[in-house]
Amino acid sequence: xxxxxxxxxxxxxxxxxxxxxxxxxxxxxxxxxxxxxxxxxxxxxxxxxxxxxxxxxxxxxxxxxxxxxxxxxxxxxxxxxxxxxxxxxxxxxxxxxxxxxxxxxxxxxxxxxxxxxxxxxxxxxxxxxxxxxxxxxxxxxxxxxxxxxxxxxxxxxxxxxxxxxxxxxxxxxxxxxxxxxxxxxxxxxxxxxxxxxxxxxxxxxxxxxxxxxxxxxxxxxxxxxxxxxxxxxxxxxxxxxxxxxxxxxxxxxxxxxxxxxxxxxxxxxxxxxxxxxxxxxxxxxxxxxxxxxxxxxxxxxxxxxxx
Numbered sequence: 627x628x629x630x631x632x633x634x635x636x637x638x639x640x641x642x643x644x645x646x647x648x649x650x651x652x653x654x655x656x657x658x659x660x661x662x663x664x665x666x667x668x669x670x671x672x673x674x675x676x677x678x679x680x681x682x683x684x685x686x687x688x689x690x691x692x693x694x695x696x697x698x699x700x701x702x703x704x705x706x707x708x709x710x711x712x713x714x715x716x717x718x719x720x721x722x723x724x725x726x727x728x729x730x731x732x733x734x735x736x737x738x739x740x741x742x743x744x745x746x747x748x749x750x751x752x753x754x755x756x757x758x759x760x761x762x763x764x765x766x767x768x769x770x771x772x773x774x775x776x777x778x779x780x781x782x783x784x785x786x787x788x789x790x791x792x793x794x795x796x797x798x799x800x801x802x803x804x805x806x807x808x809x810x811x812x813x814x815x816x817x818x819x820x821x822x823x824x825x826x827x828x829x830x831x832x833x834x835x836x837x838x839x840x841x842x843x844x845x846x847x848x849x850x851x852x853x854x855x856x857x858x859x860x861x862x863x864x865x866x867x868x869x870x871x872x873x874x875x876x877x878x879x880x881x882x883x884x885x886x887x888x889x890x891x892x893x894x895x896x897x898x899x900x901x902x903x904x905x906x907x908x909x910x911x912x913x914x915x916x917x918x919x920x921x922x923x924x925x926x927x928x929x930x931x932x933x
Contacts, residue, residue, distance in 0.1 A: 628919065629875065629876055629895075629917045629918070629919050630917065630918050630919070631912055631915050631916070631917055632652075632665070632667045632894070632916050632917065632918045633652075633663075633665050633667070633672060633915055633916035634912075634915055635672060635915070636899050636912070636913060636914025636915050637654070637656035637659065637663070637896065637897075637898070637899075637914045637915075637916075638656055638657070638658045638659045638898065638899060638900035638914060639656060639657045639658050639659075639881065639898045639899075639900045639914075640654050640655070640656055640881055640882075640896030640897055640898060640914060640916060641654065641655050641656075641657055641682070641683065641726075641727065641841060641881050641882050641896055642654055642655045642681075642682070642683040642684050642727065642728070642729070642841070642882060642896075643882055643883075643884040643894050643895075643896050643916070644684070644685065644686065644729070644884050644886075644928040645884060645885065645886025645887065645890075645892075645894065645927075645928060646664075646686055646928070647888075647927060647928070649664075650666070650668075650888075651664045651665065651666055652664065652665045652667055652886060652894060652916070653684060653686070653692075654882075654896050654916065655681040655682070655683065655684055657680045657681065657682060657726075658680065658900050660676060660677045660678070660679060660680055660681070661674050661675055661676050661677055661681070662674075662675045662677060662681055662684060662692070662694070663675070664706070665916070667918070673706070675706065675707050677694070677696060677710075678696065678710070679696045679697035679698065679720075679724075680696065680697050680724055680725075681694055681695065681696055682695045682696070682697075682724060682725030682726040682727065682728065682738060682740075682741075683695050683725065683726065683727055683728035683729060683738050685728070685729050685730040685736055685928070685929065685930070685931045686730075686928060686930050686931065687702070687704075687930060687931045687932075687933060688734065688930040688931065688932050688933075689704070689932075689933060690704050690705065691703045691704040691705050691706070691708060692706075693713070693730070693736045693931040693933075694710070695725035695728055695736075695738040696710075696725065697720045697724040697725065698715060698716060698718075698720045698724075699712060699713070699714055699715040699716050700712075700713045700714050700716075700725075700736060700738065700755055701713060702933065713755065713757065713766055714755060714766055714768060716753075718740060722742060722743055722744055723740050723741070723742055723743065723749075723750075724740065724741060724743065725738045725739070725740055725741075726738075726739055726740060726741040726750075726777060726778050726779065727739050727778055727779045727780065727781055727840075727841055727882070728778075728781055729781055729782075729928075729929065730928075730929040730930060730931040730932075731754065731783060731787075731790075731807070731929055732783060732787045732807060732929050733758075733787075733807050733808075733932070734756075734758055734929070734930060734931055734932025735754045735755060735756045735757075735758070735810065735931075735932075736754070736755045736757075736931045737752065737753065737754045737755075737771070737781055738752075738753060738755075738778075739751065739752040739753070739772075739775070739778020739779065739781065739792070740752075740753075740778055741776070741777040741778055742776055742777075745776050745777070745796055747776070748774045748775055748776055748794075748797075749773070749774075749776075750773070750774075750775040750776055750777055750778045750794070751770055751772065751773040751775070751778070752770070752771045752772040752773070752775075752778055752781070752792055753768060753769065753770055753771060754768070754769050754771055754810060755767070755768050756768075756769070756810070757931070757932070757933035758932045758933065760933045761933075769810060771810075771812055772792055772801075772803075772812065772815075774794075775792075775794035775796075775797070776794055776795070776796035776797060777794060777795040777796050778792065778793075778794070779792075779793045779794070779795045779839060779840050779841060779842070780792055780793030780795075780800055780839050780840070780841060780842040780852060781842070782842045782843060782844045782850060783805070783844065783926075783929075784844060784848050784865065785844065785846055785847070785848050785926060786848075787805065787807045788804065788805060788806075788807075789802055789803065789804065789805060789848075789865070790802070790803050790805040790812060791818060791842060791844075791850060793839040793840075793842065793852070795838050795839055795840055795855065796838070798820065798821040798822065798823050798838045798839065799817060799819070799820050799821070799839075800817070800818045800819040800820075800821075800839050800842075800850075800852065801815055801816065801817060801818060802815070802816055802817075802818040803815050803816075818850070818863070818867055819839070819852075819863060819867060821836065821837075821838065821839060821854075822835075822836065823838075824838070824856075829903075830856070830878055830902070830903055830905070830906040831905070831906070831909075835856065835857065836854060836857045836859065837854030837855050837856045837857015837858065837859060838854065838855050838856065838857070839852045839853075839854065839855075840852070840853040840854070840855040840880070840881050840882060841853050841881055841882020841883065841896075842882070842883070843882070843883045843884050843885060843893075843925055843926075844925070844926055845885065845921075845923045845924065845925045845926065846890075846923055846924050846925065846926060847923050848864075848865040849862050849863060849864055849865070849870060849923065850862070850863045850865070851863075851883045851893070853875075853880040853881050853882050853883055853895065854880065855879050855880065855881060855898070856878055856879055857878075857880075858874065858875050858876075858877065858878050858879075858880070859872055859873060859874055859875055859880070860873040860875055860880055860883060860895065861873070873919075875895065875897070875917070876910065876912060876917065877897045877899075877910045877912055877913040877914075877915070878902065878906055878910055878913065879897055879898040879899070879902065879913065880895055880896070880897050881895075881896045881897055881898050882895070882896050883895045884925070884928070885921075885924065885925020885926065885927075886925075889924055890924035890925045890926070890927060891920060891921055891922070891923075891924045891925075892918050892919070892920060892921075893918065893919045893920075893921045893925065894916060894917070894918050895916065895917045895918070895919075896916055897912075897913060897914055897915060897916070897917070898913065898914060899913035899914035900914075
């Protein structure tokens with residue numbers, strides 16, 4: 627398995643990638659650059675869309691366009707580059723808290739987690755927004771699904787839609803819950819993976835640290851892929867929690883994988899260069915680029931937001 631560089635223009639902090647099956651385009655966000663990007667990986671073209679604040683995550687909408695979690699709330703745009711319509715404003719303090727990782731669930735709700743930027747309190751939360759009754763004039767339904775984290779990440783569902791995963795990057799932990807899709811109920815929380823923390827005094831280039839869990843994706847067999855930020859690797863776990871593969875990455879900070887291509891057997895990976903040491907960027911000049919790799923087991927297709 628060999629990584630290919632599919633987007634050579636680096637993002638500061640690439641996140642939330644997804645493959646749009648109808649458009650055959652790869653989408654992702656660059657959070658600190660405040661923009662959404664999409665690429666035709668076959669033609670080598672790249673489009674950029676500026677946002678008013680940091681986009682933490684995005685998902686495609688079944689009726690067209692995107693649903694977007696910006697710093698202060700969730701927004702809807704029906705076309706690329708179109709008007710942003712507020713779906714729901716959140717009462718968290720945008721000076722210290724913003725949205726981070728998220729995606730749509732198999733039934734079309736939009737989920738997004740927050741992160742507390744001072745990183746000294748466990749106040750990050752996970753929310754789901756249900757707009758499926760919008761056509762009938764009904765209001766959006768917001769639910770708080772989890773909390774007690776510092777940085778929400780790693781959101782994913784199993785192929786049978788009976789398990790939901792969510793990680794707290796700062797605490798190096800990935801959780802799993804039983805999930806009932808119809809009622810949107812999460813039960814029986816357990817630790818799926820507790821990964822070793824960063825050793826005191828560790829710096830880039832030193833041994834002894836494998837990174838912390840960032841964004842994630844699940845394949846058709848239910849295997850969970852976790853991008854290990856600062857670990858220069860992507861981990862593949864079986865649904866039982868067994869480590870199946872430790873895949874080296876050509877840059878220090880992978881951020882989130884997704885599956886794409888017509889057969890969903892291309893694994894895409896966003897990465898970061900924002901705030902990284904000069905020596906690291908000199909040694910790994912492709913930091914922030916988007917990579918791809920062919921895999922044997924196809925992934926799950928992106929879920930569409932329904933409104």
